[in-house]
Amino acid sequence: MTHQPPLITSDVLIIGGGPAGLTAAAELTERRAGHVLVVDREQHAGGIPRHSEHTGYGMRDLHRVMSGPAYARHLVQQATAAGAEIRTRTMVTNWADDHTVDVTSPEGRYQIRPRAIVLATGARERPRTARRIPGDRPHGVYTTGQLQNLVHLHHQPVGKRAVIVGGELVSWSAAVTLREAGCTPALVISQYPKAESYGAFNAAGRTVLRVPVATRSRVTRVIGKGRCQAVEIEHLDTGKRRTVACDTVVFTGDWIPDNELARAAGITLDEGTLGPLTDTALRTSRPGVFAAGNLLHPVDTADVAALDGKHVAQQVVDHLHGRPxxxxxxxxxxxxPFRWVAPQILRPNDPAPARDRLLLWTDEFTRFPKVTIRQDERVITRRTLVWPAAPGRVFRVPSSVLDGVSPTGGPVHIGVR
Incomplete structure (x- = not known):
């Protein structure tokens, strides 16, 4: 006879204890959504900010500036003070049925059956293997998350001279972490004509951290037996190759959502983001299952992910109250040149998206983008925005550009020129 794991129930189960999940938990509890349970596979809740020692967190959601660990602690305290339950070292491994999940924790295996689920599992950087970069397999090759975990949580040394692959915001975060660990960031490599991060960060990186940037370049080989010794890089326009000595390589950015649970549930994924397909209320294709944060837009800042958590709370409460x-x-x-848009479905009578913004990702730099909205071969809106559309960071468009869309018309195409 098969032993049935113990079953517990809750009103809302939030899978993922990062900024989106913790903010959703606090908001849901304050809105009297019943028992709100957050599960996270890490030893401590808080998500990526736990091991990001630099400042800059909390501006949009908390209207203050904090370090990553302080921000993570604040979100945990906020959720627990509101009355949410947080269980760490607790991993959801599968779905027992459409409304029940299997869980493994130090206390053993059990099942959770909530009335609603919020997926807030976040995103991760693609490691070297996923980027198919050939060469040797030496020690000293990391993603930013691995580097920061090693340095800030485990206080372990890294090398003496590093190459950073990628020019996003997180790339400069990696440079700061390397400096703190006593490792010199010798070069940032970007495939684009200019590093993807905001101009102020690029300028600070060059002047304060004194890190040169090799643009229109890519890593073609990692070299080293035992420990990394160098990387070979190629200029994309000329094909010229050179070798850069280093004992540490950090692959940054190139994000992919942690979508394994969504895929296992048969939830429809968006082909662009690879996260769950959602509407502006952050519903997924499975009734009663919502999604929020960087699982949906890989990747935006932690405070934007947190505001997703705040936005989804009312939609979950409406579901608990019987809204079909x-x-x-x-x-x-x-x-x-847009790669994806989030959210992806517009429905009558639904709320505007979080912060009244559509989020897009572009593969080309446009200094003064003219956003064009088309439906059924008809131009609905043309709007020129004063901020650039740039690779490596989310491009935000006011959702009011959709005001003329017909709810009975065909798909809406979002372009730029």
Missing amino acids: QPSDGVRLIADA
């Missing part, structure tokens, strides 16, 4: 799952909606489609 709507069926019809208009698809939003990102046209090149």
Whole structure:
């Protein structure tokens, strides 16, 4: 006879204890959503900010500036003070049925059956293996997350001279961490004509950290037996190759959502983000299952992910109060050079997206982008924005550009020129 694992129930289960999950937990508890349970596989809740020692967290959601660890602690305290329950070292391994998940923790195996679920599992950087970069397999090759975990949580040394692959915001975070660990960031490598991060960060990186940037370049080989000794890089326009000595390589950015649970549930994924397909209320294709944070837009800042958590709370409460799952909606489609848009479904009577913003990711730099909205071969809106659309960071567009969209029309295409 098969032994049935113990079953517990809750009103809302939040899977993932990062900024989105913790903010959703606090908001849901304050809105009297019942028993709110957060599970996280790490030893401590808080997500990536736990091991990001630099400042800059909390500006949009808390209207203050904090270090990553302080921000993570604040979100945990906020959720627990509101009355949410947080269980760490607790991993959701599978779905027992449409509304029940299997869980493994130090206390053993059990099942959780909530009335609603919020997926807030976040995103991760693609490691070297996923980027298919050939060469040797030496020690000293990390992602930013691995580097910061090693330095800030385990206080372990890294090398003496590093190459950073990628020019996003997180790339400069890696440079700061390397400096703190006594390792000199010798070069940042970006495939784009200019590093992807904001100009102020790029300028600070060059002047304060004194890190040169090799643009229009890529790593073609990692060299080293035992410990990394160098990388070979290629200029994308000329094909010229050179070798840069280093004992540490950090692969940054190139994010992918932690979508394993969504995939296992058969939840529809968006082809662009690879996260769950959602509407502006952050519903997924499975009734009663919502999603928030960088699982949906890999990757935006922690405070934007947190505001997703705040936004989803009212939608979960509406579900708990019996609001039916709507069926019809208009698809939003990102046209090149955009790679994706989030959310992807617009439905009548639904709320505007979080912060009244559509989030997009572009593969080309446009200094003064003219955003064009088309439906059924008709131009609905043309709006020129004063901030650039740039690779490596989220491009935010006011959702009011969709005001003229017909709820009974065809897909809506979002382009730029």
